[in-house]
Amino acid sequence: MSSREFFTARTVAEALAGFRPARRTKAESVPSAAALHRVPAEDVLAPAPLPGFARATVDGFAVRAADTYGASDGLPSYLDLLGAVRMGAAPEVAVRPGGCAAVPTGGALPEGADAVVMVEFTAETLPGCVEVTRPVAPGAGLVRADEDAAAGTVLAPAGRPLRAPDLGLLAAAGVTTVGVHARPRVAVLSTGDEVVPPDTADLAPGQVRDATASALAALVTEAGGEPVQAGIVSDESGALRERLTDALVDADLVVISAGSSVGARDETAGAVAAVGSVWCHGLAIKPGKPTLLAECGGVPVLGLPGNPLSALVVFRLVGVPLVWRLAGCETPPPEPGRRARLARGLASAAGRLDVVQVRLVDGTAEPVLGPSALLSVLTRADGYVVVPEPATGLDAGAEVEVVLYR
Incomplete structure (x- = not known):
């Protein structure tokens, strides 16, 4: 794949709409x-x-609504108290014209009654006699036997x-x-001779601990997936292709961290193309342009930039929806958000989606800036702001939607 092909980047919207592998977990x-x-x-x-029987939603008296018509403080209706309904038991009393029965919230509606008068609008002025000072309509103060759900109706829809x-x-x-x-199994592969496991006590000059894989695993878990740490692959020619082939056997998604840019040492595009088809190599996003989307034997593959910040930004925007889709959810749950005003202006380039980390201070969104190699930029942020593709920036004081980190 040539560098010219790399720089023909797809937009994030195109990636979300167009890269839709058919694979779904069992x-x-x-x-x-x-x-x-x-x-x-x-x-x-x-x-x-559901609930299976008509029940009261207020403490009061079960009545025939017609017996309360015209009732007021000055001219109340007087009803005979015929008995009381016990919680958790079938009513042993029926309501006849001119009568009522005491009923607690959640109690079953006795036969003959079609409404419940709240106790606040009643008084027992004489033994066995209830004074009603407010009229009620049929159905007031109760839920029907099938009001929560009728038999055969959908309680929980597929895909949500x-x-x-x-x-x-x-x-x-x-x-x-x-x-x-089933939870999608997401294999996370890290690449690079300089990358060593996090438990490496002493680093040799030029070595870095694999921080991205741990963060990616957490995002996979947050999206309902099952992360599988597939280890670190050297820059040796053919090593990534071999490890990728192994990972494809049991994974629903393979994520390759680093190795997706156009440098001489970057092997991802070649390894993926050797065993599958590349859908795009390059997204119009900052940070995160050197992103690869592919499909190998029906398994989607996501190649991420090497810089940790870039990799996590891209995975949150593209990888997380992909994990949800593999689990049968076409529309992922929305991230929490909050409106705020920008503390300073943000420059951008038309045709590119910019993702800017921000922290919230007294209702303002303050950009957290720094190189994409620094994870601390993300740890100091409360969320991020998106500068859309058509815009050339956002002015200071502009009202923005901050997508919050959980």
Whole structure:
């Protein structure tokens, strides 16, 4: 691949829209209580109506709504107290015309009643007699037997990560296991003769510990994937191709850290092209232009820049959505964000997406600047601001959306 091909860069939007491998992880059954953020492989349906019986949503009295029409403070309605509903038990009382029954929040609606009057709008002025000072319409103060979900309706749709309320709804329906996509296995390969494991106690001149792989593994985990540390590959010709071939056997995604630029020692493009097809080599993004996207035997491959900051920025924007897509989620959950005003202007180049790290101080976004080789730029940032491709910069004081780091 020539350097001319490298500099014909795709935009990030083109990469997200156009690079869409068909691979999806298989389905597996997991306990619903342990399925937070997992992606259902198919719609989860309600086996029966929810909540299953009409129930009160307020403390008060179950009534026939017609018996309260016209009631007011000056001219209340008087109803006979026929009994009370016990929590967790079927009502032993029925409401007839002119009568009512005491019912607690969550209690089952007795036969004959079609509304519940809040206790605040009642008074027991005489034994066995309830005074009602507010009219209610049919359905007031209660939920129907199938108001949460009718039998057969979708409780959790396929392709959307399960959230805490989803797990509560599944529990209410008695759904204790759910079929979800397996966590994508993401093999992380580091390259370079200068790169050594993090547990290397003493560094020789020119050596660096592999910091990027650990950070990438954390981002994979955060996206619901299962990181697999595939080790460090030397710059020796053919070594990366051999290790890549091995990684493709069990991985759903292979991430190659470093080796994707156009330097004489960079082997990624050649190794990938030898076993698969390169979709693009170069993204119109700063930092992170020397990025490679490819597919090898149905397994997507992401080649990242060598600088740690660049690699993590690209993986968050391109790699994280790819991990979610492999797990069956076409639209990844949005990152948290906050509006702020730029503390200083930002220059950019039209046609390139700029990702600028910022920290938030009293409602302003202060750019955190530094070389892309420094991880400390990211550790000092609270999030990032995107300067879109058409813009040539952002003015100081401009209102921006800060994408926050969790």
